[in-house]
Amino acid sequence: MTVPAVSLRAVEQADEDTFTSGLWAAVEPEFLALLGWSAEVRVLFFPFDHPLLGTPLCRAKGCSQTSRARGLCSGCRLRWREAGMPPLEEFVEMDRPRRQVGVEECAVAGCARPFMSWRQPVCSTHLAQLRRRQVTLEEFLTLDDVVPLAPFGPCEVAACHRNRDGKSPYCHAHQVRWAHAVSRGLSTEEEERWRRTTPPVTANNEVSLRGLSERVVAEILFGIQARTREGFHTTPFLIRNLTNRLRELELPSLTAVEPSQVSRGVRGICNSLVTLVGRFGLTPDGERTKDVWNGAVFGLAGHLRFTAIHQPWLREAAKEWAFFSIPQRRGRVLSSVQDILSAFALLSESLRLQREDHGNDIRAVGRRDITAFTNRIAFLRNTGAISARRSVVACRYIRSNLVRMRSLGLTRPGQPLHGLADDFALLAEDIPDDPEDTEAGKDLPVEVMRRICEHLPSLVGTKRNGNENHVAVELLIDTGRRPQEISQLRWDCLKQDADGQHVLIYDNYKANRKGRRLPISQATAGVITRQQELIRADFPATPTADLMLLPTRVANPHGRKPITAGWLSGRHREWIRSLPDFLVPTRVESEGQPVTRMLPFDKSKIFLYAYRHTYCQRHADAGVPVDVLRELMDHRRLDTTQAYYRVTEERRREAVDRVTEMQFDRHGKRIWRQAKALLDSEHARRAVGEVAVPYGVCTEPSNVAAGGQDCPVRFRCVGCGHFRTDVSYLPDLEAYLSDLLRNRERLAAALDADDWAKAEAMPSDEEIRRVRRLIKRVKDGLDDLDDNQKAEIEEAVAVVRRGRQSVLLGMPRVRQPLPDLRPERPA
Known part of the structure; x- marks a missing residue:
C-alpha cells in the first residue's frame, strides 16, 4: 500500500511549519526590538551605532548616508574623485550640495499621503491647492480649510512599504521603475510577477523582508542573531542584496540557494546564514546516528565524517567510540578524532577489497584479515600512497582503539562489535618500525x-x-x-x-x-x-x-x-x-x-x-646543558629534547671524519694525520670504546666501563695516555686553562689553609704547560689550513659540539645568558 503524495506533502509542510515556528521562537524579542522589527511593516532598521550591526555614516559634512569606502558614501566618494582627490580631512569639511533622499509624509498635520519632494513637502493634492491659492507654504499650513487626507493605500509592489501618491497602484519610485520596465519590453502579462520580485526602494539602513516566505524571514532573523552572538559584523547592504536576490528567485528557503545563483559578495553571507540555521535544533544524540557530524553540536569546530568506513558494524562502532572520546579531547578542533577515523577507513578499505563479503559479516573476520591489512599497509607505503610515518601512526591508532572499543563494552550483545573474534586485533609486532626521519634537520640555518x-x-x-x-x-x-x-x-x-x-x-x-x-x-x-x-x-x-x-x-x-x-x-x-x-x-x-x-x-x-x-638548536650550540634545555622546551623526557637537535648520522659522521683529522694525544702530537675517513669499525669503536671527559675523550677501559666515574688518575687527563682531544674541544681547553690559572691565584692568596692542603689542591706547573701546549698545537694546526679548509673544519666542529652532551663534575656553574639572534634590538 503506497502513501498518497498529498499525505506526504502534508507531513513535509507540517515539518516545515514546525521548523519555522522553532526559528521564530529562538529569535529573542530584545533582538527584534534592536532591529526595529514590526510584524506588520516587516522591515529591519539596522542601528547606525551598533558595533556589529551598524555602518558608520559618511564623514562628509551634512551627509546622512552610510559610508562604504574611505569613510565616504558612494555619492561623496564620486565628488571626492571629481575634485581631484584632495586630502580626506580637507574634503569632508567642504560644503556639499544639499541633496535629501527618502520620502516623508505630507507637511499638513495628520495627512497620511507622501510628500512630492524635499523642496515641496506636501502631497500632490495639497500641492495643487497651494498653487491655486498662490500663498507661501507657511501661510498655507496655517489655513483652517487645509485638512489632512486619507492615504491612497500601500504600494502594490510586494517588497515596498511606502504608500501610493495617487491613483497609480505604485508609489512614485515604483511608478518610474514600472514605466522603465515597460519601455524595455516588459509586457503587462508579466506585471504580476514584477510586483512580486522587484526590489524595494533602497533606504540607508533599511532592509525590507516583505515579499519573502515566512521561513526565509525566520531564517534571516535567526541567522543575523546568531552571527551577532558569535561576534560577526553584518552589514545592511549585504543582507539587502541577499533578500533582493531571494525575492527574485522566489525560493522557499535559504537552503535552496545554489552558489551559482548569487554573486560572490552575497554568497559569503548566504553560506554563513545557512550554516548557522543548519545548527538549529541539533543535539549530540541526534548527530550520533548520522554519517557526518557537525562539530558545533559538541562545541567544537569542523565536522566528523564516517562515510569512508564501509562496513556497517565498524562504522557504528567508530561512532560509539567517537561519541565517548570527544569529551576527553583538548582543543576546539576535531582533527585528532578524524585522524583516527581515517586510520579505521584504511582498515575498512582493506576488508572491502580483500574479502568476498567485503567485510560485512562481522563473525567471519579474524586474524587473517589483520595480516592482510598489514600487508596492504606495507604495499601502500612501498608504492608511496602513504608515508612511512602515516603507516606507523595508523597501525598504532587501530591497535589502541580496538582495545578501547572492547573496553567500552561494544562487543556485548546488542552492541556493534558483538560477535567480533578476539584475534581481530593488531599485536605489537604488527606495528611497522618507526622511521627516524624526524630525528633532526628541522632547525633552520x-x-x-x-x-x-x-x-x-x-x-x-x-x-x-x-x-x-x-x-x-x-x-x-x-x-x-x-x-x-x-x-x-x-x-x-x-x-x-x-x-x-x-x-x-x-x-x-x-x-x-x-x-x-x-x-x-x-x-x-x-x-x-x-x-x-x-x-x-x-x-x-x-x-x-x-x-x-x-x-x-x-x-x-x-x-x-x-x-x-x-x-x-x-x-x-x-x-x-x-x-x-x-x-x-x-x-x-x-x-x-x-x-x-x-x-x-x-x-x-x-x-x-x-x-x-x-x-x-640555538641553545644547544650555546652550550646550554641538556637538562636545562629540557626545562626550557617544557619536555618531561630528556630524549624528547635531544630529538630536537640531534644531527643526522650522515652529518655526524662527516663532521667526525673532519674533526678526527685534527686529533691530538696528551703530548700534542697529531693522530690520524693522513686519515681521510674512518672505517666503519672505528666509528663503532668510538661509540662504545670511549667516554667523554671535560675537554676530550677517555679510552681507559675501566673508566669507560664505569661511564667516566672511575678515573685511576683522578681526572688528570693531560697526563694520561688514554686521553684524546681534538679541535672541537678547543673552547673547553681554553676554559680549563683559565680555571687552572684562576685556581692557582686563589690558592696562592689563601691565608687560612695548611701548606699540605694548598699543595694538594694547587694545579701543577706541568699540567698548565701541557694544556698550553695542547692549545698551541691545535691552533697551529688550524693556521696551516687554507680558508676553505678552515670553513669546513668550523662547520664540522659546530655539528660535533651540537650533538655533544655537557660533562659536569659537580662543580657549580653560573647561569649563562640565553642566546639572542638579534642582539642589536632595543630592549
Whole structure:
C-alpha cells in the first residue's frame, strides 16, 4: 500500500511549519526590538551605532548616508574623485550640495499621503491647492480649510512599504521603475510577477523582508542573531542584496540557494546564514546516528565524517567510540578524532577489497584479515600512497582503539562489535618500525634565520588582521614555543620573577600544563609590552583579564578571541613565499672535488614549528646543558629534547671524519694525520670504546666501563695516555686553562689553609704547560689550513659540539645568558 503524495506533502509542510515556528521562537524579542522589527511593516532598521550591526555614516559634512569606502558614501566618494582627490580631512569639511533622499509624509498635520519632494513637502493634492491659492507654504499650513487626507493605500509592489501618491497602484519610485520596465519590453502579462520580485526602494539602513516566505524571514532573523552572538559584523547592504536576490528567485528557503545563483559578495553571507540555521535544533544524540557530524553540536569546530568506513558494524562502532572520546579531547578542533577515523577507513578499505563479503559479516573476520591489512599497509607505503610515518601512526591508532572499543563494552550483545573474534586485533609486532626521519634537520640555518629577522618588518598586517602576525612570528623565534601556545597568549602574559627578570606566562596545551614560566630577554619583553599598548588602545572597554595578546580581527569586537595557529601558518607561508631566495653555503661536488657554494634554501622547510627546533638548536650550540634545555622546551623526557637537535648520522659522521683529522694525544702530537675517513669499525669503536671527559675523550677501559666515574688518575687527563682531544674541544681547553690559572691565584692568596692542603689542591706547573701546549698545537694546526679548509673544519666542529652532551663534575656553574639572534634590538 503506497502513501498518497498529498499525505506526504502534508507531513513535509507540517515539518516545515514546525521548523519555522522553532526559528521564530529562538529569535529573542530584545533582538527584534534592536532591529526595529514590526510584524506588520516587516522591515529591519539596522542601528547606525551598533558595533556589529551598524555602518558608520559618511564623514562628509551634512551627509546622512552610510559610508562604504574611505569613510565616504558612494555619492561623496564620486565628488571626492571629481575634485581631484584632495586630502580626506580637507574634503569632508567642504560644503556639499544639499541633496535629501527618502520620502516623508505630507507637511499638513495628520495627512497620511507622501510628500512630492524635499523642496515641496506636501502631497500632490495639497500641492495643487497651494498653487491655486498662490500663498507661501507657511501661510498655507496655517489655513483652517487645509485638512489632512486619507492615504491612497500601500504600494502594490510586494517588497515596498511606502504608500501610493495617487491613483497609480505604485508609489512614485515604483511608478518610474514600472514605466522603465515597460519601455524595455516588459509586457503587462508579466506585471504580476514584477510586483512580486522587484526590489524595494533602497533606504540607508533599511532592509525590507516583505515579499519573502515566512521561513526565509525566520531564517534571516535567526541567522543575523546568531552571527551577532558569535561576534560577526553584518552589514545592511549585504543582507539587502541577499533578500533582493531571494525575492527574485522566489525560493522557499535559504537552503535552496545554489552558489551559482548569487554573486560572490552575497554568497559569503548566504553560506554563513545557512550554516548557522543548519545548527538549529541539533543535539549530540541526534548527530550520533548520522554519517557526518557537525562539530558545533559538541562545541567544537569542523565536522566528523564516517562515510569512508564501509562496513556497517565498524562504522557504528567508530561512532560509539567517537561519541565517548570527544569529551576527553583538548582543543576546539576535531582533527585528532578524524585522524583516527581515517586510520579505521584504511582498515575498512582493506576488508572491502580483500574479502568476498567485503567485510560485512562481522563473525567471519579474524586474524587473517589483520595480516592482510598489514600487508596492504606495507604495499601502500612501498608504492608511496602513504608515508612511512602515516603507516606507523595508523597501525598504532587501530591497535589502541580496538582495545578501547572492547573496553567500552561494544562487543556485548546488542552492541556493534558483538560477535567480533578476539584475534581481530593488531599485536605489537604488527606495528611497522618507526622511521627516524624526524630525528633532526628541522632547525633552520643561521643564514636563513638572519634573513628572516631582517625581513620581519615587512610582515605587517592590514587593518583587518592588525600587527598580530608580525608579533606572533617574532615571539615564535624568540621563545621557541609552539604556534598554539603563542597564538593563545593572554594580554597579561608578561611577569617578573624575584630577581626582576622577565618571564613569559603561557599554557602548554599539548601536555595540558597551565601557567608555564619561560625566561625571556629584555628585547622580547619589549615586543610584548608594545603589543600590549596597541591592544589596550584598540579595546579600551574590555578588562585586561579578558583580553588576548594576539586577538583576531574577525568576529571579535571585544578582543577576547585569539588568532588561530592555522591562520597564522597561512599568513606566514604567504610571507615566506614573497621573500627573495635565502642563499646558504652548500657542499656540492665540482669536477670531482667537494666545494662550498651559495645555493637557495628550500622555502618549504621554513614553517612555524621549525622556529621551535631552531630555538632548541640555538641553545644547544650555546652550550646550554641538556637538562636545562629540557626545562626550557617544557619536555618531561630528556630524549624528547635531544630529538630536537640531534644531527643526522650522515652529518655526524662527516663532521667526525673532519674533526678526527685534527686529533691530538696528551703530548700534542697529531693522530690520524693522513686519515681521510674512518672505517666503519672505528666509528663503532668510538661509540662504545670511549667516554667523554671535560675537554676530550677517555679510552681507559675501566673508566669507560664505569661511564667516566672511575678515573685511576683522578681526572688528570693531560697526563694520561688514554686521553684524546681534538679541535672541537678547543673552547673547553681554553676554559680549563683559565680555571687552572684562576685556581692557582686563589690558592696562592689563601691565608687560612695548611701548606699540605694548598699543595694538594694547587694545579701543577706541568699540567698548565701541557694544556698550553695542547692549545698551541691545535691552533697551529688550524693556521696551516687554507680558508676553505678552515670553513669546513668550523662547520664540522659546530655539528660535533651540537650533538655533544655537557660533562659536569659537580662543580657549580653560573647561569649563562640565553642566546639572542638579534642582539642589536632595543630592549
